[in-house]
Amino acid sequence: SYELHLLRHAVSLVLHHDAITGTSQQHVASDFVRILSEAIDACTKKVSNLLSYLTPTWGGSRRTKNNQQFVICHQLNMSQCRFTENQESMLLLVYNPLSVKTYHHVRLPAIALHYTIRDFNDEEVEYQLVPLPAAVINLPGRSSTAIQELCFEAENIPPLGFTAYYIAPVRDQLEENEFAKKFSKSNP
């Protein structure tokens, strides 16, 4: 398909020895980034489409694919994800590209002080809220208001398969404002 062709072209381009080693001029390096990120964006739509086939039972009947749009947060390394910070509730799908079972320490930017997380057996999942270090909060270009990270363990992810979690923040504006005030005082 067209999207995969875009990605195939972009990946082969950035395997150039100047791209790998950083021995290209700045504008060329920036162009590599642009080509690759555009291709990944195009593929995200494709992946979302395929995932909706994998999960037909979530929304409609078994015969129809559900039309949920899946997104990828590319700035989780800066603890920033506009999608998670604006959703009432969300479904997280953790896909395992390995050919063996694995597990993963999920870390997502957290806006609330309490969450309910349920796995596909509808069982409650243990989580921990970890305050973000000032160095992350002050990263240049970071615009997120999240000051904590939601950490939990995604376990028993099947090989070349996925597991899913239903995550819902429990909002309490007053308590959150209080916490943010206390946090900023202790982290000038």
Added chain:
Amino acid sequence: GKIEAEQEIIPFISNEYIKVTVDKVTGLLESIQHVDGVKIDVGQNFYYYAQGQQTLQSGAYSFRPDRQRPVAVTDKVAYNTIRGSLVKEIRQRFSDWITQIIRLYRGEEFVEMEWIIGPIPIGTDLGKEVVSLFTTNITSNGEFFTDSNSRQMMRRTCWNESANNQQIKKPIAACYYPVTSRICIHSGNASVEMCVLVDRTEGGTSYNDGEIELMVHRRLLTDDGFGLEETLNEESYGVGLVVKGKHRILFGNYRQEVDDQTFSERMSLYSRKWQYEPWLFLTSGEKLNRRKW
């Protein structure tokens, strides 16, 4: 997690397998002990190679520092600890441009070091090349192992003048090798091996006995004259580049098999698992038919 107040900081964190201790006064890493009894004294600090007025300078193609050994950023860090049921952390602040988190996950046998470096200050010199340096009590006899293709491990040794009478013009660069997934040292007699896994390809060496050094960031105002004709001085949002990355420390008895796997096989699996981490996809939960789900 609970942030401990300054005066009651306990200088160690532990999980089911690992106990990590930092020096109570300096706040720097001091030792790591495994539940099976293996313990290594391991120090860790950030250093930098400064660029001076020397004729041959560092740049995109080459690494030519003005001296053979780097300078420590600091010898004392401010630190605090965070403790929770899933994650325990010791947060260190080396300077206003280097911070690090030493992290233990529940049920994991590795120590994760997450560092944030930059913008690197320039002004007092012509640039800096920042390394994370681990010093251990492992007698490695000048040999270490790196992979350069994420598959087989290669035995490396470090040249220096005293080893033979050849004139080495770039002694430290001659000891640097590509590290794609991990760099390891082991002691011949005590059968202890330590590996540092990386989350991206970096340059690494073991210049002195028992050391592991990994280059994590560079900011240079110099050009090495090999044709790029640009300095390695990238900016983002108007300031020098900030990099954030992770190292994972694993160690054990490399003669002993665990679950029919040698230490080396377990390191290979750990690297592979980290390199091919699961992907996260998110969708809205509003329209979801939860009962059917």
